[in-house]
Amino acid sequence: MSRVYLDHNATTPLRPEARDAMIAAMDVVGNPSSVHAEGRAAKALVERAREQVAAAFGAEGADVIFTSGATEAAALACAGRGLHGAAVEHDAVKAWIEPDLPVDAQGRVTVKSPGQSVLQKANSETGVIQDLPEGLEVSDMTQAFGKLPVAFNWSGCRMALSAAHKLGGPKGVGALIVKRGTDLEAQIRGGGQEMGRRSGTENVIGIAGFGAAAKAAVEDIATGTWDRIAEFRKILENIIAAGSNETIFVGKDSARLPNTSCFITPGWKGETQVMAMDLAGFAISAGSACSSGKVRSSVVLQAMGFSGADAGCAVRVSLGPETTRNDVTRFAESWLKHLNRHRARAA
Ligand SMILES: Cc1ncc(COP(=O)(O)O)c(C=O)c1O
Numbered sequence: 001m002s003r004v005y006l007d008h009n010a011t012t013p014l015r016p017e018a019r020d021a022m023i024a025a026m027d028v029v030g031n032p033s034s035v036h037a038e039g040r041a042a043k044a045l046v047e048r049a050r051e052q053v054a055a056a057f058g059a060e061g062a063d064v065i066f067t068s069g070a071t072e073a074a075a076l077a078c079a080g081r082g083l084h085g086a087a088v089e090h091d092a093v094k095a096w097i098e099p100d101l102p103v104d105a106q107g108r109v110t111v112k113s114p115g116q117s118v119l120q121k122a123n124s125e126t127g128v129i130q131d132l133p134e135g136l137e138v139s140d141m142t143q144a145f146g147k148l149p150v151a152f153n154w155s156g157c158r159m160a161l162s163a164a165h166k167l168g169g170p171k172g173v174g175a176l177i178v179k180r181g182t183d184l185e186a187q188i189r190g191g192g193q194e195m196g197r198r199s200g201t202e203n204v205i206g207i208a209g210f211g212a213a214a215k216a217a218v219e220d221i222a223t224g225t226w227d228r229i230a231e232f233r234k235i236l237e238n239i240i241a242a243g244s245n246e247t248i249f250v251g252k253d254s255a256r257l258p259n260t261s262c263f264i265t266p267g268w269k270g271e272t273q274v275m276a277m278d279l280a281g282f283a284i285s286a287g288s289a290c291s292s293g294k295v296r297s298s299v300v301l302q303a304m305g306f307s308g309a310d311a312g313c314a315v316r317v318s319l320g321p322e323t324t325r326n327d328v329t330r331f332a333e334s335w336l337k338h339l340n341r342h343r344a345r346a347a
Contacts, residue, residue, distance in 0.1 A: 004327045007283045008320035009124045009143060009260060014209070015168030021049075021212035022170065025205045032202050033193065046202050049211025056214035057141075057160070057177050058151030065176045065184075065194045066207050070142040070163035073176035076187050076198065077138045077159040078118060085109075085118040087303035088128075093118055093140050093161075103303045106254040111136065114156075121150065121160075125300045125316055127260025128251040132156055142166055142174075146217035147226055147257050152177050164206065168321075169213030173206035225321050230258035232319055232328045237261055239332035244339055250301065250314065259319040264301070264310050268342050273315045276338045282331050284317050 005013070025045050030038030032046050050061045057064075067073045071092040078096035085093060086101040086109040097118055102110050107128035111117045114135040121144035122129045129148070132139055136157035144150050145160075146167025152160050159182060163174040178184060178197075190199035220226070240247055240263065250262040265273070270286030277284050301311035319328065 001281055003281045003283065004323075004331060005283045006317045006319060006323065006327070006331060007285050008323075009127075009166070009257075009316065009318035010285055011165045011171060012168055012320050013322070014170060015213050015216050017216040018164075018169050018209040018213040022205050022209040025208035028204065032204060033191065042202075042204050045204055045208045049207045049214075052211035052215045053162075053175055054177075056218045057145065057162070058153045059177050062195075063152070063177050063180065065178060065197050066202060066210075067174050067176055067198055068172055068203070069165075069174040070140065070161045071174075072187070072198075073161040073163075073174050074138075074140065076176050076184065077161060077178075079187060080185060081137065082116070083118050083137055084113070084116055088123055088126075088300045089118060089120055090124060090140060090142070093120070093138075105305045107251045107300075107304050108254055121145075121155075122148070122257050123251075123300060125298060125314075126251040126262045126304075127257035127318075129255040129257065141177075143257060146214070147221075147259060149221055158182050164210035164213055167213050167217040169210040170206045173203050173210050175210070220321055226258040229319050229321070229323060232323060232325055233259060233261055235325065236317065236319075236328040236332050237263075239329065240335060243332075243336040248310075250304070250306075259323075260316065261318075262301075262314055262316045264306065264314045265339065266310055266313055267346065268313055268339065270313055270315045272342070273335075273338070276341075277315075277331075277335065280334045280338065282334065284315055284331075286315055 028042050030042040032043040050064045054061045054064050074092040083097045085097040085099055086103050087099045088103050107126050111119055111133050114133040118138040119130050120140040124143045132155055134156040138159045139157040141150050141160045142163050145162045158179045160177040165171040184197055186197050188199050193199050248264045274286045297308045297311035301314055
């Protein structure tokens with residue numbers, strides 16, 4: 001039986017449109033900063049992608065700064081601003097902020113001073129979606145972009161982060177979307193590319209892939225792909241809930257991304273579940289981060305009020321545009337079988 005990949009929030013497979021655009025870009029020899037025909041051809045690829053990413057974001061090409069990913073976009077947006085945020089932010093953002101904003105049990109964050117704050121649009125672990133207050137300084141839209149119709153112009157925020165590989169583009173390329181007139185201090189300085197805001201010869205191949213993926217992702221949203229995925233997520237959660245009344249679905253009373261289900265089964269460690277499911281042919285992730293061989297329970301779940309022990313028993317299942325009903329039913333049934341084995345061992 002073929003493997004089933006249910007870890008799309010970590011990264012999602014390359015879209016065919018992105019692959020084609022990247023293969024074509026590989027044979028464009030020029031440097032986008034060169035004035036000759038070869039250089040102009042490379043520049044044209046970058047500018048087409050800029051328009052595609054901007055259009056997908058409901059922004060203008062001039063608002064897009066290409067970076068090496070959401071992590072670099074976070075540094076560009078946040079460094080030196082003394083911003084506030086919540087503990088549920090991704091580490092790429094949390095590295096730059098004071099994580100002192102309150103989070104409720106459903107993962108919702110209260111922002112008191114939007115002009116001095118960062119707020120993610122959607123959480124990668126739980127899928128919980130935030131309403132963005134008007135005048136917000138920065139929003140991390142990395143998980144929302146490509147799954148929700150995200151329009152930067154009416155989002156009310158000054159800057160937004162994104163990464164291509166979360167929507168079917170390549171890894172290692174992303175963008176900061178910036179409202180015109182925002183003061184921005186370049187973090188990477190040199191040749192003055194990206195209007196002086198991010199130096200270094202552009203990742204032309206990656207950027208071409210990002211543009212094509214963004215365009216295709218918007219078409220997916222328009223044709224109802226994620227409504228279908230939300231149905232599959234409901235099927236998955238119903239099967240699990242029917243066989244395991246102790247399982248807690250995190251953030252279930254909040255608006256969530258259509259593809260994400262995070263659930264805690266007290267007493268059964270997330271890491272153990274991930275390994276058991278991996279052997280059974282399913283890729284999911286634990287609600288914990290592993291650094292230098294040491295597993296720590298999810299800070300996001302603890303910020304929502306779960307104990308460290310319960311947070312350590314969380315797993316995240318994240319579906320993608322290609323996920324089928326059969327994938328989710330097979331997963332849920334296999335997961336219940338392993339839960340029963342765990343119960344038998346624990347008895
Ligand atoms: C919400 C969020 N922000 C930022 C990032 C960082 O993205 P990258 O590692 O591609 O820079 C991720 C990736 O996991 C994410 O999910």
